[in-house]
Amino acid sequence: MCCINVRDHKLEDSIEFVHQDVDEISEDSESTTLVINERGENLRSASSSSIGRFLYNAYSLSPLIVLSMLGRASGIKFNKGVTFIFKRDSCSLAADICKIIAIDKMAGNSRDYFNLTKSAFIYSSKQMKEYNERLIREASEENIKKYTVKEAFNFSFPLIIPSNISSDDREGRSIISQLFYLDEWIVLETKRNYGESYEKIYHLNNYCFCKSYNPNISIYPYAFVFNRFCSNIGSYVFHPGLSSITGTLNATSIVATTEVVPTEVVPTDKDDVTFFIALVTFIFFTVSILSFLGRRCCRRY
Structure with a gap:
């Protein structure tokens, strides 16, 4: 078992992309990379020589700015690189929600976590919409169809983080993008309240919230740390890797305010x-x- 720092992991090998256009797609036998530079900043993409080098700094670039996924999806089977990013980003979201809960407690502040979660969904939807609009303006018809993203899951409270990538989500682009922007909002909100160095100030950087039980493939929340800092996290978010803390989710306690997608129950x-x-x-x-x-x-x- 090893600790994964989903935000500050350093790339061993990287390729710098500067001033790339939406239509610039780099493809080879191992990877497909969509590059968009919105602010003229240098963007990084990991070398595809190793899945372990596929991590990037999640808070210096967006998966919609540099969306790099090893291989291609086939049916409901997803490449290990795609699964790795999905597991990493879902754990990162749960971890950052846990951190803001912990800091609120230490600072003696109360917060409306329902509105926090709802605001995160509004932010995520806006970012994904802006991305799609730019695709329509600047990308080719083929790439518009290929890279358009949509909301992969609906707002609910407690927030239910999906355990798997939907089979109709091409290469996991939609859910990975949605998880990233939800997490980005939580981090931005935490910084607005507690400053850029909130993890250092409240000593959270000394603890590992996400661990890999199968290096470079599976990343899950570290239940011991979550239980220490946010034992009540089940009231705000449900992550399949935290079932030992949250227990069985009570469906009657879920509040959904967006359109609910019918779910077929297969016996x-x-x-x-x-x-x-x-x-x-x-x-x-x-x-x-x-x-x-x-x-x-x-x-x-």
């Missing part, structure tokens, strides 16, 4: 067996009752 094999047994039992008793009534009628006549 498990156990449910199928139970249903089959119940059906057979019902038919058996029905036939027995009808047979009994039939014999009584025959005796009368």
Whole structure:
């Protein structure tokens, strides 16, 4: 088990991109990179020689500015690089929510976490919309279709962080972008309240919130640290890696304020067996009752 610093991880190898256009797509057998430079700043993309070198500084660039994913998605199977980024960004979001909860407690401040989460969704939607609008203005028709992103999951409170990438999310672009911008808003809000060095001031930089149980592939919240700083995090966010803290999510406690996407509930094999047994039992008793009534009628006549 190793500690992953999702924000300050240093690249071993990097390629500098300066003043790139939306249409500039770099493709080879191992990677696909979309590069957009909105402010003329240097942007980094990790070398595809190693998945372990694929990390980038999440707060110096956006996944929509430099969206680099190893390989391509096929059906519901996603490349390890895509899964790595998804796990990293989902853990980063949970970690930064935990940090603002912890700092609020230490500072003796109260906060409306419902509005915090809602504001993060509004910010994320705005950023993704602006990105899509720029694609329409500057990209080719092929790249517009390929790189357009949309909201991968709806607002809810507590916030439910998906455990997997949807099969219809091309290479995980939508959910990774949404997670990044949600997290970015939480960090910006924390800095507005507690300054740029809030982690150092409140000694949070001494603790590892995200750990890798399978290096460079899977990243999960470190339950011990979460339990220490935000044992009540289940009231605000549900992450599949924090089930030991949050327990089973009570669906009746969820407040959703955006359009809800219908979810098909597929019964498990156990449910199928139970249903089959119940059906057979019902038919058996029905036939027995009808047979009994039939014999009584025959005796009368």
